[in-house]
Amino acid sequence: MEKLAIFGGKPVRENKIFYGHQTVLEDDVKAVTEVLTSDYLTCGPKVSELEKKLAEYCEAKYAVSVSNGTAALHCACLAAGIGPGDEVITTPLTFAASANCVLYVGGTPVFADINPKTYNIDPESIRAHITDKTKAVIAVDFTGQCIEFEKIRAICDEYNLILIEDAAHSIGSLYNGKKVGSLADMTCFSFHPVKNITCGEGGAITTNNEEFHKKLVLAHTHGITHDESLMEEAPHEGSWYYEQISLGFNYRLTDIQAAFLISQLNKLDSFKEKRKAIVKKYNEAFKSIPEIIIQEEIPESDSCRHLYIIRLSLDKLNCTRREFFDAMSAENIQCQVHYVPTYFFPYYKHLGYSEGLCPNAEEVYRGILSIPLYPTLTDKDTDDVIEAVRKITDYYRK
């Protein structure tokens, strides 16, 4: 048996690769530098252009750009009118922001369990957690795979709930041929460097609902409006006049970032092809390793995958997830775990949540790790990842 790098053997590769990495090309650099010497660094024409292009790409009526994905979720909760006494159902297997945004507005996150095969929120568990206080559902397209939209939409319609899609992972994905961003009441995106496209930090919300759009616009810029039709007082004071009509935040994106993101958006479909090809190659390779469980996808989802997660059958291996993770790292494949269930965190425990709430999410969490997935991985890189997984499973096989 081959000696693992962690025990002094030769690593499968010399330089480290990470689970995710941004793809920034010459045209992105050009787009950004052009804005730097223009009249507007923020609140200028690039932001409007981006919002138009993003809405077009997502086949949505409106898009509002914001400073990050967390701000997008916060604005969506504000626009949905979530407040103290309201419950919002979400998944625990996600980044903390999916639930934190509910706390920002004084609401109560309620955790529904996941489907143990797809890792996405289970529609039947959503139904089981509905009370007369439930106001909204925040469903996450985990790893980039679309939620079971039709089932969740039907449940939301039945109970009159607002459906917010956390699409931080899934820009570029399609559900039954329809773009993510065109489906839910509001869809929230993140443009952090590890996500499918980036502008450093950035986010957006798309919607087809005019009322939500108005509220999102106000929420992301202080609750201030220049639109006379929205003003309550003295609309004829003068052209300089504006009014603050609600309490909003400064969550604006800059023109520098908007130009960067327009340039990235132009490349999204080509990034998607590369991500899909890598997912296919990994799936093929891991099918023949019985200790590795592959994430299942619903046929409705044509996924622009942000993450590739392998799940270890720990009962078939003589190692812990941590030992496997550290062994991968020693082979120079730097993995990550997505995610620690939100309610495992001390902050949530202090709020009264406790382990045991979502058994499927907890069980899946114990065995997962995310391996490298991004468009600039070479064939050699993905071969190395597969070889490292094989080498380590061979070593620890019971």
Ligand SMILES: *Cc1c(COP(=O)(O)O)cnc(C)c1O
């Ligand atoms: C990244 C992420 C966010 C937050 O986005 P930021 O741009 O980092 O604020 C929210 N939800 C999920 C599922 C994410 O992965």
